[in-house]
Amino acid sequence: MSDNVIEARGLLKLYGTARAVNEIDLDIRRAEIFGLLGPNGAGKTTTILMMLGLTEISGGTVNVLGFDPVRQPLEVKRRVGYLPDSVGFYDHLTARENMRYTARLLDIPRRDAEKRIEDALASVQLADVGDKRVSTYSRGMRQRLGIAEIVMKGAEVAILDEPTSGLDPHATNELLEMIRGLKKAGVAVMLSSHLLDRVQSVCDRVALFNKGKIALMGTVVELANQVLGAGHPLLVEAQGTDIEGVIRGIEGVQQVVAGGDGAWRVTADRDVRAAVAHRIVTAGGSLTRLADLQPSLEEVYTRYFQKEIRHAA
Amino acid sequence: MRREGSPFTGVGPVFTKELADHLSSIRMMVLTLFVIVFGAFPVASSLQQLRTVVSADAYLFLRIFTLEPERVQITFVTALNFIIPLMAIGLGFDSVNSEFNRRTLSRVLSQPIYRDALLLGKFLGGLATLAVGLMALWLIVFGAGxxxxxxxxxxxxxxxxxxxxxxxxxxxxxxxxxxMLFSVIFRSTATSALCALGLWLFFFILWPMVASSIAMSMAPVQFTSADELLGFEQFGQALMRVSPGTLFSEAVAALLNPETRVFGDFSNLFLARSRGTIPNAPLPFDQSLLLIWPQVTGLVAAMIVLFAAAYVIFQREEVRA
Incomplete structure (x- = not known):
């Protein structure tokens, strides 16, 4: 078997005549974290549901761990953990009782189940509140309980739909740490999210969804090169002379944009940091900051959709 | 394309969870209280009256269920005819849509079970709860008797x-x-409860009137023969039997009043046609069973058809919120 845990080819979902997911190809590799990004209604959740066999596929094929979710949904669901968007639990039951129910649905032998529930709850730091009713849980704790369920399941693939939406920064960081933990345990993780900078920090690869199609796919750096163009973005803060003119005179500089407050964003086709520093100082200016800008996913995202709108207009 | 794996995988866990949830819920306690209050009243009154009976009656015990006490004017069976739907609706009106609203549905369905198992487990759980409640009531009445x-x-x-x-x-x-059918159709639990209760009230209050007025409108100006009158009467009965309450009360009447041979207001007319029968002689048990076989079949068939409708709709429903 290949290294891919999920392979989708020409995956299509029609709602009436609308193409919610329009013939996408997608590969998820073993033990990687893959991010699905895109505006609401771009087809992310539909894609996820099709992979789990929870909604019908209108066309194309999906293969999850060697199984077909259309014909063998039970086999797929036995091996894939799913954390739905704003997951719900039975509020009148405790966390442990909720987990026990899932364990029974998974047909885990009772003696085995107790140990696995304990371990899973401990891994998401809920062991001490495991006997409290879920109605007392915060949103972050519910999400963690959802992760615990995936851990207990011993899933090979974890699919998380908007796992960080509505969480405070601290809870988000905790959750992302747990997602990294899943990856370390050899689980392939597929997640969809709006929090781009957070996604950037955990994802190995991302796919940018737009109107049911995958617009871009690859690592964050690859996407940045495609959308923002290859090059070295710089941030320069300086004063005392005609900084913009000085920088424009440097060979290799393509673009200088004033960012206000004595700051400029510079794009060059090579590393021009040394030259920039030298020129400003010799021109009598005082250089206060010179930073290499990492391409940010947010920038890629915004720029890409700006382009889209412009093309459409 | 055929799907693999048994549709019954997971029925057991769903069933036990539903049963446990129902039995421990406050709602169940309220419903039980309701049933006891409604059931105890006619039973207590009819028991009081039966204690004064001196004439020999081979089926004295069954009279507890069917006697209409002078003061209360309602038999235990009539009370049940009214209360059982309320209990069943109380148990089922939010069974599927509450999972949806609590957002547990997609999580549960992402476990290795089919939707079939979820719906069937829920139905059987509710039915078992109902059976436990009715059995308890039945035993109480028996014990009191x-x-x-x-x-x-x-x-x-x-x-x-x-x-x-x-x-x-x-x-x-x-x-x-x-x-349960309404709980699958409507996302809002209030709407589904309202629709189920509305249907219940419709069958109880409106349907007898509607059925008789339909029958009346079809009636000829003047009946020329007994056959015509009988045919008319049968048509009216058939209309009434659309209501499950009618089927229930007929079946119960035949079981608990062994003298019952035919149903309806014109039973004397029917009796006159069946020669060789002794009026008011009790039927043997197996004959009574034969008599109510269509009613029981009708009830079971209605249950299966309604469940199948709920099943089909549930299969087509999107899981996402």
Whole structure:
């Protein structure tokens, strides 16, 4: 078997005549974290549901761990953990009782189940509140309980739909740490999210969804090169002379944009940091900051959709 | 394309969870209280009246269920005819849509079970809860009868009373299927409860009037023969039998009143045509069973059809919120 845990080819979902997911190809590799990004209604959740066999596929094929979710949904669901968007639990039951129910649905032998529930709850730091009713849980704790369920399941693939939406920064960081933990345990993780900078920090690869199609796919750096163009973005803060003119005179500089407050964003086709520093100082200016800008996913995202709108207009 | 794996995978866990949830819920306690209050009243009154009976009656024990006490004007069976739907609707009206609203549905369905198992497990859980409640009620009535009448029931009486219990559970199953159907159709639990209760009220209050006015409008100006009158009467009865309550009360009447041979207002006319029968002689148990076979079949069939409708709609429903 290949290294891919999920392979989708020409995956299509029609709602009436609308193409919610329009013939996408997608590969998820073993033990990687893959991010699905895109505006609401771009087809992310539909894609996820099709992979789990929870909604019908209108066309194309999906293969999850060697199984077909259309014909063998039970086999797929036995091996894939799913954390739905704003997951719900039975509020009148405790966390442990909720987990026990899932364990029974998974047909885990009772003696085995107790140990696995304990371990899973401990891994998401809920062991001490495991006997409290879920109605007392915060949103972050519910999400963690959802992760615990995936851990207990011993899933090979974890699919998380908007796992960080509505969480405070601290809870988000905790959750992302747990997602990294899943990856370390050899689980392939597929997640969809709006929090781009957070996604950037955990994802190995991302796919940018737009109107049911995958617009871009690859690592964050690859996407940045495609959308923002290859090059070295710089941030320069300086004063005392005609900084913009000085920088424009440097060979290799393509673009200088004033960012206000004595700051400029510079794009060059090579590393021009040394030259920039030298020129400003010799021109009598005082250089206060010179930073290499990492391409940010947010920038890629915004720029890409700006382009889209412009093309459409 | 065929899907693989048994559709019944996971029915067991869903069933046990539903049963445990129902039995421990406050709602169940309220419903039980309701049933006891409504059931105890006619039973207590009829017991009081039966204690004064001196004439020999082979089916004295069964009279607890069917006697209409002078003061209360309602038999235990009539009370049940009214209460069982309420209980069933109370158990089923939010069974599927509450999972949806709590957002547990997609999480549960992402476990290795089919939707079939979820729906069937929920239905069986509700039916078992209903059966437990009715059985308890039945035993209470039986016990009270033993204590207060001091007459042990005969074997046939027990068999007939047990048959009554089975019919009551089937009747509850119909209304449970109705309420589950609405819980699949409507996302809002309030709407589904309202629709189920509306249907219940419709069948109880409006349908008898509607059925008789339909029948009246079809009636000829003047009946020229007994056959014509009978045919008309049968048509009216058929209309009434659309309501599960009618099926229940007919089946129960035949079980608990062994004298019952035919149903309806014109029973004398029917009797006149069946020669060689002794009026008011009790039928043997197996004959009574034969008599109510269509009614019981009708109840079970209604239950299955309603469940199948709920199943089909549930299969097509999107999981996402």
């Amino acid at each position: 033993l204590l207060l009448l001091g007459v042990p029931p005969g074997g046939v009486e027990v068999a007939r009373a047990a048959g009554f219990l089975v019919v009551a559970i089937a009747y509850g199953g119909v209304w449970l299927a109705v309420s």
